[in-house]
Amino acid sequence: MNVIELERVSVRYRETKVRSLKEAAIRAVKGHAKADYFYALRDVSLAIHHGEAVGMIGANGAGKSTLLRVAAGIITPSLGVVVTRGTVAPVMELGTGFEAELSGRENIFFNGALLGCSRAYMRSRLDEIISFSGLEAFIDAPLRTYSTGMVARLAFAVATTIDAETILLDEILAVGDGAFKRQCKTRIEGFVARGSTVVLVSHELEAIESFCSRTIWVAKGEIAADGPSAEVIAKYKAQGS
Amino acid sequence: MIEHRSIAGQPLQWNVELRDIAHRSSLLYELVHRDLTVRYKRSFLGFFWTMLHPLLLMLIFLIVFSALFQTRTPHYETYFLSAYVAWNFFAQTIVNGMAGIAWNGPLMKRVRVPLSVFTVASTVSGLVNLALSLVVLFAIMAITGVPLRPALLFLPVSLTIVWIFTLGISLGLTAVSIFFGDIREMVQAGLPALMYLTPIIYPISVVPERFRWMIKLNPLVYLVEIVRDPIYYAIIPARMTLLIAVVTSLGSLIIGWMIFRYLAPRFHAHL
Numbered sequence: 001m002n003v004i005e006l007e008r009v010s011v012r013y014r015e016t017k018v019r020s021l022k023e024a025a026i027r028a029v030k031g032h033a034k035a036d037y038f039y040a041l042r043d044v045s046l047a048i049h050h051g052e053a054v055g056m057i058g059a060n061g062a063g064k065s066t067l068l069r070v071a072a073g074i075i076t077p078s079l080g081v082v083v084t085r086g087t088v089a090p091v092m093e094l095g096t097g098f099e100a101e102l103s104g105r106e107n108i109f110f111n112g113a114l115l116g117c118s119r120a121y122m123r124s125r126l127d128e129i130i131s132f133s134g135l136e137a138f139i140d141a142p143l144r145t146y147s148t149g150m151v152a153r154l155a156f157a158v159a160t161t162i163d164a165e166t167i168l169l170d171e172i173l174a175v176g177d178g179a180f181k182r183q184c185k186t187r188i189e190g191f192v193a194r195g196s197t198v199v200l201v202s203h204e205l206e207a208i209e210s211f212c213s214r215t216i217w218v219a220k221g222e223i224a225a226d227g228p229s230a231e232v233i234a235k236y237k238a239q240g241s
Numbered sequence: 242m243i244e245h246r247s248i249a250g251q252p253l254q255w256n257v258e259l260r261d262i263a264h265r266s267s268l269l270y271e272l273v274h275r276d277l278t279v280r281y282k283r284s285f286l287g288f289f290w291t292m293l294h295p296l297l298l299m300l301i302f303l304i305v306f307s308a309l310f311q312t313r314t315p316h317y318e319t320y321f322l323s324a325y326v327a328w329n330f331f332a333q334t335i336v337n338g339m340a341g342i343a344w345n346g347p348l349m350k351r352v353r354v355p356l357s358v359f360t361v362a363s364t365v366s367g368l369v370n371l372a373l374s375l376v377v378l379f380a381i382m383a384i385t386g387v388p389l390r391p392a393l394l395f396l397p398v399s400l401t402i403v404w405i406f407t408l409g410i411s412l413g414l415t416a417v418s419i420f421f422g423d424i425r426e427m428v429q430a431g432l433p434a435l436m437y438l439t440p441i442i443y444p445i446s447v448v449p450e451r452f453r454w455m456i457k458l459n460p461l462v463y464l465v466e467i468v469r470d471p472i473y474y475a476i477i478p479a480r481m482t483l484l485i486a487v488v489t490s491l492g493s494l495i496i497g498w499m500i501f502r503y504l505a506p507r508f509h510a511h512l
Binding site: 009010013014020021022024069070072073074075076077078079080081082083084085086087088089090092093096097099101102106109110112113114115116117118119122142 | 242243244245246247248249251265266267268270271272274275278279282283347348349350351352353354421422423424506507509510
């Protein structure tokens with residue numbers, strides 16, 4: 001069974017955005033010139049099977065994040081169809097939706113809700129999240145008093161507690177020190193081991209090669225290669241990018 | 242197993258949207274909780290501001306109207322507040338809904354949530370504030386000797402109608418203001434004018450008879466009236482007034498949702 005299917009999906013943006021009523025009026029009077037589109041994704045088709053661990057690589061701005069967003073159902077494609085089955089939890093950027101004025105504890109529940117977890121579920125995992133983040137002493141202080149590293153640890157602890165059939169991770173290995181990265185990797189291995197479908201966007205090719213049997217290389221909004229990780233990564237390296 | 246389809250060019254479906262919001266009731270709860278706590282987190286009086294605000298305003302209008310204009314309306318404070326709480330709910334909610342874009346925009350692009358949940362949450366937060374203002378109003382009524390009558394039991398019906406009206410306007414305005422930031426300023430500027438065009442601080446009888454039909458074109462006249470009737474006049478609103486209020490609020494919800502559902506798929510390009 002496919003948990004994610006993309007069928008000839010494009011995501012495009014108008015090159016010049018109309019941001020004010022004045023501009024809109026001027027355009028209407030002038031007789032709207034044909035809009036130029038910028039394609040963030042162009043005619044992409046792919047299917048991800050249940051239980052697969054898929055890596056996604058590519059240069060910055062190649063369209064990886066857009067692909068992940070459209071696959072997660074966060075954004076609607078400009079052309080084409082996306083189908084997802086089961087619960088899908090995208091973790092786009094660690095710390096998204098963290099509220100500076102709320103305490104660490106309140107943020108755990110708030111973030112859990114954004115990622116699709118119920119309050120009861122979050123309550124059952126609360127102690128684990130707090131001890132994993134190592135913030136026991138500060139958990140009731142407002143988040144604005146935390147250091148960047150503390151926020152990242154908390155965000156990671158929440159994000160990796162999620163209970164979804166498909167988990168999409170965007171660059172979460174990019175932040176943090178060595179110890180943090182090791183923890184990250186252990187948790188991702190846990191997802192894969194329990195049979196969740198995982199899509200991992202990262203620049204860390206070794207990490208991708210070790211977790212993911214399949215890798216998709218995205219270049220200029222299109223899929224440059226899709227296949228066994230070792231092959232695709234070899235091609236990607238050979239390309240020198 | 243939930244299957245989710247996003248198809249290019251397809252507007253939001255109301256049944257999918259409702260299903261997703263219901264499925265994730267904790268999200269609505271958390272958003273309302275955040276709205277209500279963050280706003281007052283740094284202030285000493287915190288939540289009490291919600292109650293103090295109508296009190297202070299009431300004092301101003303009480304002084305202006307009873308002392309300066311020598312209004313003949315008995316229990317002017319109840320007269321004014323019973324309509325003002327409904328107005329304030331409406332005005333605050335649509336302003337907060339649009340202001341929330343700056344706050345929620347990043348979430349709309351990064352988290353998989355039903356997009357209308359933010360607007361729904363802001364109306365629910367508004368209802369909580371409204372309930373607190375009503376507590377203040379009932380206390381004032383008790384102190385000034387205005388009896389609390391059984392007609393008050395009708396109030397939840399009136400407030401539901403006002404809520405539906407506000408939700409519709411808020412959905413439409415929020416969606417449009419994501420594309421055109423000017424809308425927010427226009428609404429902010431227009432709201433005070435609209436308030437004075439609605440019989441809130443004055444009874445409609447002070448308007449000369451030949452202009453009254455113009456005032457009555459404003460749907461808020463009826464929405465304010467159905468809230469004031471059970472509180473101040475201790476009566477159930479007239480059938481015609483209720484009918485107009487119900488029809489306009491349903492109309493508002495349908496039109497607001499139509500605007501929202503067609504614009505929502507393109508929000509991400511403008512946030």
